[in-house]
Structure formats: structure tokens, C-alpha cells
Amino acid sequence: MQNRPELTVTRVRHPLKFRLLQVKRVQALTPLLKRVTLTGEDLADFESASFDDHVKVFFPEPGADKPALPVAGPDGPVFPSDRPRPTARDYTPRRFDRAARELDIDFVLHDAGPATTWAAQARPGQHLGIAGPRGSFVVPTGFDWHLLIGDETALPAIARRLEELPAGSRVAAILEIADFSAQIEFDTAVDLHVVWRHRNEAGGQDDALLQAVRDTYLPDGDGYVWAAGESSAIRAVRQHLCTERGIDKTRIRASSYWRRGAAAVHESIDD
Ligand SMILES: Cc1cc2nc3c(=O)[nH]c(=O)nc-3n(C[C@H](O)[C@H](O)[C@H](O)COP(=O)(O)OP(=O)(O)OC[C@H]3O[C@@H](n4cnc5c(N)ncnc54)[C@H](O)[C@@H]3O)c2cc1C
Known part of the structure; x- marks a missing residue:
């Protein structure tokens, strides 16, 4: 690993803001992946600096038309006292168009x-509410190679990254999905090698992602690995890459996007 300052990851902070948005369009990308395009004037100052970003999405309570959004107070969010706190989950800003005031999730x-x-x-x-992104983890685009790993929940981030990386970037993507019907097309100018692993054909095998990563050749040069998906699968992948394949811990971003049997999980996986 060489000392190349241009390959340093940076963190950007954004002011906390809660936005009330309205669904403009709904589109089935696959039988199990649905694109929801949100719109509203609240998007005028929305910022998303990285494919790794997430927004917290607030859902209306059953029977309600709009979610009970908090306001930003000096010590963090202040929720309306006369209504139950809305349910919230984390999602990737897949595409943002400021001029059209459109955000895809x-x-x-x-x-x-x-x-x-x-x-x-x-x-x-x-109606839906969103908060954030609070901060962005910005991975430079100039690495000699990029390895993107994940399951269906990581597809929005990975598809966005593939659109944003410069033409000709050397990228491998290892994707675990239920079956062929869950595959999507990528709009990208990178030099892309994709491995799709179909969980259902592997008999629901838990370590399909790990096996595919084990089989992957890692080129020489300075690379960066980004991985997200089910917690134990991503932990195993990170462990393998750091201990058996010599990936430096500063050159991997691994996140739990969900955990089997637990609701609303989000963790960065570090030591
Ligand atoms: C930073 C970040 C970005 C994310 N981006 C996206 C995104 O763009 N698109 C997206 O779809 N998801 C994304 N996720 C994952 C999403 O937040 C979780 O899947 C979330 O738990 C879904 O909420 P829920 O209310 O449907 O289920 P929950 O109430 O959270 O969970 C209910 C049950 O479903 C299980 N479960 C949760 N998610 C899944 C899953 N994907 N497959 C199978 N079982 C599951 C849980 O283990 C639990 O047993 C992201 C997560 C994080 C942390």
C-alpha cells in the first residue's frame, strides 16, 4: 500500500434537517425491488455526497396520512409530544435531481x-419523511481497483457507485441475490466484472457471498473494498479479506444493513 494522499477517505457533516416529501412515482425494478420517487420543495437544499450515505425514512403511523416528524432542537430531534414516534428505517439516496426536486429510494x-x-x-x-444524511463517508474514486460486495439491500448504493465512478475504473462487484429475477442492469462506464450469486439455487446457503469473495482474484495496486448486507455475512467477508487476503483495514468499509431476526439494524463493522 503506497502513501497516496489523494486516496484518503474524507467525512463530510451535513446539518440535521427533517423533510416531508410526497411520492411522485412508483416503479418495480424487479419483482422484489421497488423504486419510489419522492418529491417536494424540502429537497431544495438536500445534499448527498456519497453512495455510502443513508437517510432515515419516517413512515406514517397506521391510519395517519403523514408521519409525525420531529424538528431539529439544540440537543437533537424533538418529536411532537401528542403523537407516537414514527417508525423509521435507513435507506440509500439512490438518485437525487435537485432541479426536478426528485429523490429515488x-x-x-x-x-x-x-x-x-x-x-x-x-x-x-x-407522504414520507426523511432525515439526513447527517454525514457522508466519501471514498475517493481514484483507486487502482474497487471491489463492491453486497446483497439486495446494497444494490442501490452499488448501482449509484457504478454510475458515479469515472469511465474506465477497474471494478468488480460480487452480489448475492435471491435468484435471476432479482438481477438489475447497471448504467456505468467502468470496466466492470460482475459476479451474481443466486441464494435460492445454493439452497439458501448462508455463506454464498463469502464463497464468491474467496473465489475472487484481487489485483495488485491500491484498491478499496466496500461491503454491505446481512450482518453475519458481511462480518465473515470482512474477516476473510483482512486476515486471509491482507486487505488493510483502512481500505475496507463494511456495514451491516440488516441482521437476521432483528429490526432496524445499522452498524459499521470495525474491530
Ligand atoms: C445505511 C443503510 C442503507 C440501507 N439502504 C437500503 C436500501 O437502499 N434499500 C433497502 O431495501 N434496504 C436498505 N437498507 C436496509 C434496510 O434498512 C433494512 O432492510 C430494514 O431493516 C428494513 O426495514 P423493515 O421495516 O422492512 O424490516 P424490520 O422491521 O427492520 O425487520 C423485520 C424483520 O425482517 C428482517 N429483514 C430486514 N431486512 C431484511 C431484508 N432485506 N431481507 C430479509 N429480511 C430482512 C429482519 O431481520 C427482521 O427479522 C439499508 C440499511 C442501512 C443501515
């Missing part, structure tokens, strides 16, 4: 949970 439809239940029935005119 791609929702994975899984078995059950307030976010997935909302997304399954989403239709134009409905």
Missing part, C-alpha cells in the same frame, strides 16, 4: 417489516 420487498409493508403498497400522493 429503492426498497427491497422482503417478508415483513414496517418499511417493506409500506413500500409494497406505495402509490403516488402518499
Whole structure:
């Protein structure tokens, strides 16, 4: 690993703001991935500096039209005292168009949970709240190679990264999805090698992602690994890359985007 200052990851902070938005369009990208395009004047000063960003999405309580959004107080969010706190989950800002005041969020439809239940029935005119991003973890684009790893929940971030990386960047993506119907096309100018692993064909095998990463050749030069998905799968991948493949811990960003059996999990995986 060489000392190349231009390859230093930076963190950007953004002011805390809560935004009330309305659904403009809904589109099925695959049978289990739904794009919801949100709009509203509150997006005028929205910022998302990294594909790794997330917003907290606030859902209306059952029977309510709009979520009970907090306001930003001196010590953090202050929720209305006369209503229950709204349910919130983390999602990736997949595409933002300031001029059109449009923000796309791609929702994975899984078995059950307030976010997935909302997304399954989403239709134009409905309201959602978002908070953030509070901060952005900005990974430089100039690495000699990039390795992107994840399951369906990481597809929005990975698809965005593939659009944002400069033409000709050397990128490998290792993606674990349910089956062929969950595959998406990427709009990218990078030199891309994609490995799709179909969970259902592997009999629901838990370590499909790890096995695919084990089989992956890592080129010479300065590379960066970004990985997100189910907590134990991503932990195992990170452990393998750091201990068996010699990836420096400063050159990997690994996050739990969900954990089997637990609601609303978000963790950066470090030592
Ligand atoms: C930074 C960040 C960015 C994220 N970006 C996206 C994104 O762009 N798109 C996206 O779809 N998700 C994304 N996620 C994941 C999403 O926040 C979780 O999947 C979330 O738990 C879904 O909420 P829920 O209400 O549907 O389920 P919850 O109420 O949180 O969980 C209910 C049950 O469902 C299980 N579960 C949760 N998620 C899944 C899943 N994907 N597959 C199978 N079982 C699951 C849980 O283990 C739990 O048992 C992101 C997460 C983080 C932390």
C-alpha cells in the first residue's frame, strides 16, 4: 500500500434537517425491488455526497396520512409530544435531481417489516419523511481497483457507485441475490466484472457471498473494498479479506444493513 494522499477517505457533516416529501412515482425494478420517487420543495437544499450515505425514512403511523416528524432542537430531534414516534428505517439516496426536486429510494420487498409493508403498497400522493444524511463517508474514486460486495439491500448504493465512478475504473462487484429475477442492469462506464450469486439455487446457503469473495482474484495496486448486507455475512467477508487476503483495514468499509431476526439494524463493522 503506497502513501497516496489523494486516496484518503474524507467525512463530510451535513446539518440535521427533517423533510416531508410526497411520492411522485412508483416503479418495480424487479419483482422484489421497488423504486419510489419522492418529491417536494424540502429537497431544495438536500445534499448527498456519497453512495455510502443513508437517510432515515419516517413512515406514517397506521391510519395517519403523514408521519409525525420531529424538528431539529439544540440537543437533537424533538418529536411532537401528542403523537407516537414514527417508525423509521435507513435507506440509500439512490438518485437525487435537485432541479426536478426528485429523490429515488429503492426498497427491497422482503417478508415483513414496517418499511417493506409500506413500500409494497406505495402509490403516488402518499407522504414520507426523511432525515439526513447527517454525514457522508466519501471514498475517493481514484483507486487502482474497487471491489463492491453486497446483497439486495446494497444494490442501490452499488448501482449509484457504478454510475458515479469515472469511465474506465477497474471494478468488480460480487452480489448475492435471491435468484435471476432479482438481477438489475447497471448504467456505468467502468470496466466492470460482475459476479451474481443466486441464494435460492445454493439452497439458501448462508455463506454464498463469502464463497464468491474467496473465489475472487484481487489485483495488485491500491484498491478499496466496500461491503454491505446481512450482518453475519458481511462480518465473515470482512474477516476473510483482512486476515486471509491482507486487505488493510483502512481500505475496507463494511456495514451491516440488516441482521437476521432483528429490526432496524445499522452498524459499521470495525474491530
Ligand atoms: C445505511 C443503510 C442503507 C440501507 N439502504 C437500503 C436500501 O437502499 N434499500 C433497502 O431495501 N434496504 C436498505 N437498507 C436496509 C434496510 O434498512 C433494512 O432492510 C430494514 O431493516 C428494513 O426495514 P423493515 O421495516 O422492512 O424490516 P424490520 O422491521 O427492520 O425487520 C423485520 C424483520 O425482517 C428482517 N429483514 C430486514 N431486512 C431484511 C431484508 N432485506 N431481507 C430479509 N429480511 C430482512 C429482519 O431481520 C427482521 O427479522 C439499508 C440499511 C442501512 C443501515
